[in-house]
Amino acid sequence: MALREAYGIDGTPLAYRVTGIEDGRPLVLLHGWAQSMNCWGSGVLDALAANYRVIAVDLRGHGYSGAPEVGYDDSKIWAGDVAAILAAEDVTSDAVLVGWSYGGLVIADYLAECGTDAVAGIVLVGAITSIGRGQQGGRVGTAMRDAMPAALSENPGDAIRALGSFGTALTGDTEGVGPQSQALFGASLSTPPRVRAALFGRQVAHDDLLAALDIPALIVHGTADRVVDVSAGRHAADLIPNATASFWEGCDHGPFVEDPDRFVAEIIAFVSSLG
Structure with a gap:
C-alpha cells in the first residue's frame, strides 16, 4: 500500500498508510518514541486490516514524516497532526485511536484540543498520557531511565549503546521476535x-482530561514494562470513568510483539463493544 500524506498546522508533511476495509471503522495507530508506523508488525496490521480500516501513522520527526526544527513541545501541534490525518481521510466519527507509549500522549493532546466528536474510543498500550517531572501518567521504567541521557546523544557510540541497553524491553523474551526487535532498534537509531x-x-498534564473523558478506553499494559512503568497505566485506568484495564502479567513494553494474537483479540473485543 502506497504512502499517503497530510500536512500539520505548521505545514509539516505527515506520512501514513491505509489498509483494510474501505468503509470499515477507522482504527488510527500512533506509535511510540523513536519508532514508526511499522512498529506494530505485519501480522498485527494484517489481522486488524481484516476487520477495520487501519490508518497507521508516522508521527512528526519519525519514519517518512517531516522532521521540523521546532514544534515538538506544543500540544496544539500534535493535536493538529491527528486532526489533519482524520480530515484527509474524511473521518468525522466512530474512529478508535490506538496509541503505544508516546502515542498515548499524542492521543491525549488531540482529545484536549479537539474533543471526542470524531472518536468512539481509545486504546492506550504501554502508554503515557502526561509528561514531565512528577506526572504520574508519565512515569517511565528502569530501561528508559538507564538509557538517558545517552539515548539522546548525537555521538553514535553513545546512542547505540544506550538504545541497545533497552535489550528486550520493547519486545520481551518471546521466542522468534529477534527480527522485529532489530527492526525496532533500527527505527530508534x-x-x-x-x-x-x-x-x-515539555511538561504536560492531562489528568483532568482523563477524569472527564466521555468515551470508553481500553488500557493494555505489561506488569513488567521497563520503558513506561505499569503505574502509568494504572493511573489512567483509575482516572478514566469508562475504562477497561488489561494488565498482562510479566509482559514488557510491547504486548503486540509478545502475544500478537491476544493483542488483536483484545482490540477486536473492545471495538466490538462500542457498537
Missing part, C-alpha cells in the same frame, strides 16, 4: 537525535 531529545522537552 534512524530517528534524528534532536527529535529524540525534543519529545521529552
Whole structure:
C-alpha cells in the first residue's frame, strides 16, 4: 500500500498508510518514541486490516514524516497532526485511536484540543498520557531511565549503546521476535537525535482530561514494562470513568510483539463493544 500524506498546522508533511476495509471503522495507530508506523508488525496490521480500516501513522520527526526544527513541545501541534490525518481521510466519527507509549500522549493532546466528536474510543498500550517531572501518567521504567541521557546523544557510540541497553524491553523474551526487535532498534537509531531529545522537552498534564473523558478506553499494559512503568497505566485506568484495564502479567513494553494474537483479540473485543 502506497504512502499517503497530510500536512500539520505548521505545514509539516505527515506520512501514513491505509489498509483494510474501505468503509470499515477507522482504527488510527500512533506509535511510540523513536519508532514508526511499522512498529506494530505485519501480522498485527494484517489481522486488524481484516476487520477495520487501519490508518497507521508516522508521527512528526519519525519514519517518512517531516522532521521540523521546532514544534515538538506544543500540544496544539500534535493535536493538529491527528486532526489533519482524520480530515484527509474524511473521518468525522466512530474512529478508535490506538496509541503505544508516546502515542498515548499524542492521543491525549488531540482529545484536549479537539474533543471526542470524531472518536468512539481509545486504546492506550504501554502508554503515557502526561509528561514531565512528577506526572504520574508519565512515569517511565528502569530501561528508559538507564538509557538517558545517552539515548539522546548525537555521538553514535553513545546512542547505540544506550538504545541497545533497552535489550528486550520493547519486545520481551518471546521466542522468534529477534527480527522485529532489530527492526525496532533500527527505527530508534534512524530517528534524528534532536527529535529524540525534543519529545521529552515539555511538561504536560492531562489528568483532568482523563477524569472527564466521555468515551470508553481500553488500557493494555505489561506488569513488567521497563520503558513506561505499569503505574502509568494504572493511573489512567483509575482516572478514566469508562475504562477497561488489561494488565498482562510479566509482559514488557510491547504486548503486540509478545502475544500478537491476544493483542488483536483484545482490540477486536473492545471495538466490538462500542457498537
